[in-house]
Structures are given as C-alpha cells and as structure tokens.
Amino acid sequence: MISLIGFCSLCLSTIFSFVVLIPYSILQIKVKYLFFIFRSSTFLVCVSFVSLIFAYINSDFSNFNVFQNSHSNKPLIYKITGAWGNHEGSILLWVCMISIYGFFYSIFGKSFNDFKITVLKIQSALFIIFALFIIFTSNPFLLNPVLVEEGLGLNPILQDPALAIHPPMLYLGYVGFSLVFSLAIASLLKTNPDQIWIMEIRKWSMISWGFLTAGIALGSYWAYYELGWGGWWFWDPVENISLMPWIAGLALVHSVIMIRGEQAIEKWIIFLSILCFSLSILGTFLVRSGILTSVHSFAADASRGLFILLIFFVTTGFGLLVFLIKSPSKKNDLHLLLINKTSALIINNILMMIAVLTILLGTIYPIIIEVLTNTRISVGGPYFNSTVLPILLPGFLLMSVAPVLSWQTNKIKKFKIYVICFFILSAIVLLQSYFTNFNPWGFIGLILGVWIIFASILSIVLRYKFSITIHYVKTINSFIAHIGVGIMIIGITFSSIYQKEFNFNIAVGEEVILDNDFLKFQDTKIIEEKNYQSLIAIFSLEKKDRIVSYIETGKNYYPVSKTITSEVGIYHDWFKDVYIILGSENNDIWSIRVYLNPLVSFIWIGVFVMIFSSIIAVIKK
Amino acid sequence: MKKILLILPLFLLTTICLFFLLFILLKKDPNDPPSALLNKSIPIFSSTNLYNDSEFLESNNLKGQYILINFFASWCAPCRVEHHLFFEIKKQKPELYIIGFSHKDDPNNSKKYLEEEGNPYSFVGLDQDGKIAFEFGVFGLPETFLINNKGKIIFKHTGILTKEIIDNEISKLF
Known part of the structure; x- marks a missing residue:
C-alpha cells in the first residue's frame, strides 16, 4: 500500500512538472498558480520519499527494495538511512532535492517573476529527466514477487x-x-x-x-x-x-x-x-x-x-x-594589472x-x-x-x-611588512624542519600552511578595526576561509608525510613502545549486539605509569550477510591520532597494526572553519 | 579562435561520452580485471599442508602437470557456492592437480569448512598471512587460476565459477 502511494505521488509529481513546462502561450494561467503547481510537485515528490522511508521503518518486505536492503533486526536509525543507502532510494533522494531547491528558489528568489519562471522551468525539466530515470530503470517501489518474512540486510560497512x-x-x-x-x-x-x-x-x-x-x-x-x-x-x-x-x-x-x-x-x-x-x-x-x-x-x-x-x-x-x-x-574589457x-x-x-x-x-x-x-x-x-x-x-x-590586493592599483598595502614577515617565517620553519626530520614536501606544506594563516591574521590585524558583529565577520570572511585552508594544509602535510606505521604481535598483558608512549594490551571481550556480534580488544595508551586513554578496537560479525568488518580503534588528540587495527589471532597472540597520525585533527578543524565561512557568506548583511 | 574555444567543451563532452558508451557497450566489467600474471610463470611460493605441519608444497616442484589453484576461506560465502564444482572438474579430469589455498583463515575453521562441504583438493595449503594470494595478485575471493605443464598461468577467474565457465573456458585449455 505504502509503495503504491509512493509510486503514484512520484508519477503525479512528474506530471505536475510537465504542466510547469507548458509554454505560456498555451497555458494562460497566473504566475502564482504556476508557482503553486511547482510547489505541489515538490510536495508530492517529498511524499513519495517519505513513504519509502516509512516502508523501511515498518520493514515492509513486500517492497522489493526494502527486502533487498533492510532487515527487521536493524536499529531504527539505520532502517531510515537504509532508504538512501542503495541505488534506487538515493536517486529518489536526488530527484527530491532538485525539486526542493527549486521550491526554495521560488520563495527566496529575488529576480522578476519572468526570470524566475524560466529558472523553474529548467529545474522542472531536470526533475522530469531524473524522475523518468527512476520510473523506468530504478524504481524503489517495485513489489516483491515472493512473500518473505525477513530482508537481506544492509551492507554492514554502511551501518x-x-x-x-x-x-x-x-x-x-x-x-x-x-x-x-x-x-x-x-x-x-x-x-x-x-x-x-x-x-x-x-x-x-x-x-x-x-x-x-x-x-x-x-x-x-x-x-x-x-x-x-x-x-x-x-x-x-x-x-x-x-x-x-x-x-x-x-x-x-x-x-x-x-x-x-x-x-x-x-x-x-x-x-x-x-x-x-x-x-x-x-x-x-x-x-x-x-x-x-x-x-x-x-x-x-x-x-x-x-x-x-x-x-x-x-x-x-x-x-x-x-x-x-x-x-x-x-x-567590456577586464581591468588587468600585474598583481591586482x-x-x-x-x-x-x-x-x-x-x-x-x-x-x-x-x-x-x-x-x-x-x-x-x-x-x-x-x-x-x-x-x-x-x-x-x-x-x-x-x-x-x-x-x-x-x-589584500587592490582592485584598481598594482600596490599591496603595507607590502614591506608582508615581505619581512614572510622571510622571518620561512627562516623559522626552515630551522624547525632542518633540526627535526627534513622532508622537502613537509617543508613546503608547513611553510604554505603557516604563511597562509599568518598572512590572513596579519591582514585582519592591519585593518585596525575590531568589532563583534555579523557585518564585521562578513568583511573578514575571506580571511577566515583562507585560515581554514591553511590549517587544513598543515594537517594534510603532517598526517601524510610524518605518519608512522608499526606492526606488532602481542598477547594479552604485554606492552609495546610507540615513540614516547606505551601501548598495553589489556583484554579481549565478546559482546552480542542486536544484529551483530562484536569482538573487542582493549588497549591502554600509557605515558610514564599514567594511563592516557583506553582504546577499543575489534571486529564485528554480521550473521545476516555473513561478513566481518574490522572496527578501528582511534585515540584522538589535538596533535596526534593513535590508530589501531586488530589483525588475526594465532595461539593467543594477536597481530595488530598501529599508525601514529600527527595533526589529523587539523584537517577537520580546517574543514569546519571553511564551512563556517561559507555559512557566513550566505547570511544576509 | 573565440568560436573554437566555445566549441571545445562540446567537443570534449562528445569524446568523453563516446568512450563511456563504448565502454558500456563492450561490456567491460571492472569487477573482473585481467591478471597481470596471465601467460607468465607462476610466482615462487611455499606453503604448509593444512592437515600436516611438516609437509610443504614448493612452487618449484609443480612443473610438468596441469594445476588448478583455488583461493578459498571459510568466511567466504561465495566460495561455498562454487565449491561443489571442483568435484565435477575432478570427475572430468582426474589427472588434474587441484590446490586449494585457505586464505587468511583460521586452520580449524578451514578444516571444518572442508568437512562440511567435502574436500575436492589434491592439496590444501595454508595462506594465513595472505602472502601467496598477494604473489598471485588475487583481487578477491574466490579466485581460481589454471597453470599449464610449463608452469605458466593460462587462465584466471575472479568470483564464483559456473558450469559454463568450466565447460566453455577451462576444459578447452587442456
């Protein structure tokens, strides 16, 4: 039943989009009705997607798509996400989003109605193309020809x-x-x-x-x-x-x-x-x-x-x-100068x-x-x-x-300060790299990252203006975004170039050395979860008789799909990640692989800063 | 010049699409990559017998006969599906030497697996650390190789074997 609702609303929505495409000379209706038709189409495709989600939540195995990709033992959250964890559902999501973007444009777009309608027509055309693709080749609402009690599960790695x-x-x-x-x-x-x-x-x-x-x-x-x-x-x-x-x-x-x-x-x-x-x-x-x-x-x-x-x-x-x-x-020619x-x-x-x-x-x-x-x-x-x-x-x-470059002239304001700072910074980084572990790529990455952050901060400081308003944050937004990139570059450089890999064979109670720390194998345990069985190995990361953290790593066994996944144990720190993978066991001796990944957290921080900056850019002044 | 610049993207698009089209129409399957080792000598390896720790199989001793090598594991569900076919091959070609490598598997589980499904192999070798599979360039389990009497790999298949593959491809090779 729910599959039928889903499929019908998808088809209806496609028909509505066709109506939007009819030229004005034939279909002479008011603009607001055209918007209404477009928005109804959005509503219908959302109904269609929600009914697919409902089919997943109820484990309605009469739907072939649900049967293939879900299982009644799966936790609720993964039942819901299962709706887009497969080809058909994900394309439906895609189509749904095309329409939703058009919907929001029809509300927030500031152009004249004439232009807006052209945009919505193109959006509808795109919608129709993808909707036909779903209806003819990837229908998530097909009925299951066999009566079944249980589904085939979802790829455990996707849970x-x-x-x-x-x-x-x-x-x-x-x-x-x-x-x-x-x-x-x-x-x-x-x-x-x-x-x-x-x-x-x-x-x-x-x-x-x-x-x-x-x-x-x-x-x-x-x-x-x-x-x-x-x-x-x-x-x-x-x-x-x-x-x-x-x-x-x-x-x-x-x-x-x-x-x-x-x-x-x-x-x-x-x-x-x-x-x-x-x-x-x-x-x-x-x-x-x-x-x-x-x-x-x-x-x-x-x-x-x-x-x-x-x-x-x-x-x-x-x-x-x-x-x-x-x-x-x-x-209308470009205003090009050497460095503007x-x-x-x-x-x-x-x-x-x-x-x-x-x-x-x-x-x-x-x-x-x-x-x-x-x-x-x-x-x-x-x-x-x-x-x-x-x-x-x-x-x-x-x-x-x-x-900080100018639109009109060739000059950089306070050019000298930048040059001096750049050379001082390069010298410091060079010395630092020379006395540690010199690697040309590491050096380049570090200097670029540090310089981007430093120059951006310098530019903010040199404006001599500070305030905590959205307007102010918007004016320095490009610097913020670039600081994010700088942080990310440092993270990328360090985590890829200075990564260390260790392989150990270790029994419970034993201890190994990782650079300055110790890693002790504490125990193993087996836990029965709802849809899988998990084997967990507990390690403790120690620093001079002090336990820094416990790290759990292990393997999960999913009986429905008969697959084993390995669950990585990671200890996050601002400056390094300790990353442990449990290997195979032989006579109570386990093989493990440990990575020391320096500054990985910087990558995620950099990404956060960039996303923050893109949000600021969208917010109205 | 300007026109050319504007046409260039269209031209590129058409070329790329053409290649994609050919790729789909020629039915290239990315999940079945040809082995780099095809028509080359088998790699050097040494493996312990699953049932007897002191018995070894050396790649050097294998020349002069046709050999079928199959990588399997007890945790590999598709392996179970194709397993019975090896009995059929054995019936068709009794002289064929069939080696099964238990890949990254616990020996006890492998033994149990072979008890349940039967043992068609002439020799079951251990490949616990996956080194032998690595030497053979194994892509995924199950994977099967055919080696001729000169020690050259003449056929390989990734994934589940079928009766058609055995009749149409493997049997024709010797």
Missing part, C-alpha cells in the same frame, strides 16, 4: 552514523548546482536579464559548495575510521569525482566575487555553472553505472549506465549549446581548471585505455600526488595575499 548523513550532504551539494545551472541557462535564454541572477548564483553556489565540502569531509572521515587503511584520502575514483565539482565550485564562488560588470567574467561564470552541474552528474553516472570500481561500487547495470550517460550528455550538451549560441557578446585582485583571481581560476582537468584525465584515462587497447591499468595516488599538488601550490601561495 555507521557518519555514512548515514554523508550521502544526503553530498547530494545537497551536487544537486544545489542544478539550481546554479538553471540560473545560468536562464540568464542566457532571457535576452535582457537584470544583474540579480549573478547575486543569486553567488548565494546558491556558496550553499551548494558548503554542503559539498561537508559531504566530502564526512565521507573522508568515514573512510578514515571505518576502512582501517590508516589514511583519510585514497584518490579513489569516487573521491576524485566528488573533488572535481568541488574545485569547479570553488572557482565559481571566487569568480562571482570579482565581477564588476565585465562581460568576459560573466561568460566565465556561466560556463563554470554549467561545468559544476555536469561534473556532478558525471560523478553520479560513474558511480551508479558501476564503470569504476571502488569502495562505493553498487551493482552494475548496463541499461542504467546508458540512461545516466544519456542524461549527462543531453544536459551538459544542452547547456554548452545554449552557451555557444546565446553567449553574450557585449564588450582581478588578475590574482584569474590565475587562481586557471590553476583550478587545470587541476580539474588533471583529475578528470586521471579518472577516465583507464576507461579510454581499456576501450582502445583492451588492457586494464589503474591510475592511483602517485599520479594525483605528483600532478595535482604541484598545480595547486602556486595557487596556495597566491591565496595568502590575494584578499
């Missing part, structure tokens, strides 16, 4: 709080770019739009980018403590394809600040808006079609792959075609585009090679580390001073 909210966050980011896309296309289709659309692109791209940042960070954090590989970023294809719209979005939010009525930049913003959403669809296509193998792979299905490929081609092709035909041609803000932002945009292309090439290269030569290769971390990082380095250096 995790961070992962429960990782997909919705990521989708809020991806799908947010659909609205940015619609705004950009609408600005091309309407011959004389006002300039409000640029402010709207600025706002919505900032929101999407903030969500995308949170989504990627959550996924990364999940990989860090769930997969047990000791790291948090693996250049996994799925990570790469989420990074591409992120970087393009970053270029977009930077480009919209620099517009001063120049046509060239307007064009560039439109192009980036199309690109961001295309890269988001590309990401979905690559993950959902099963073309790439990774920790995220879902069952591959050729017809689905073809359908999403078609969506990707049609949407992006349409966007680029409109861009080609309707591209604005008014001349505009040229810094242009260099930053070029670098980001090169980075996106490099990642794109690395990600699809194996596919191209396999089609051409029928041999399989894989492009991994070494390629990305040695290509993407050097491209980003000059950008980071530029970032530290860019916000």
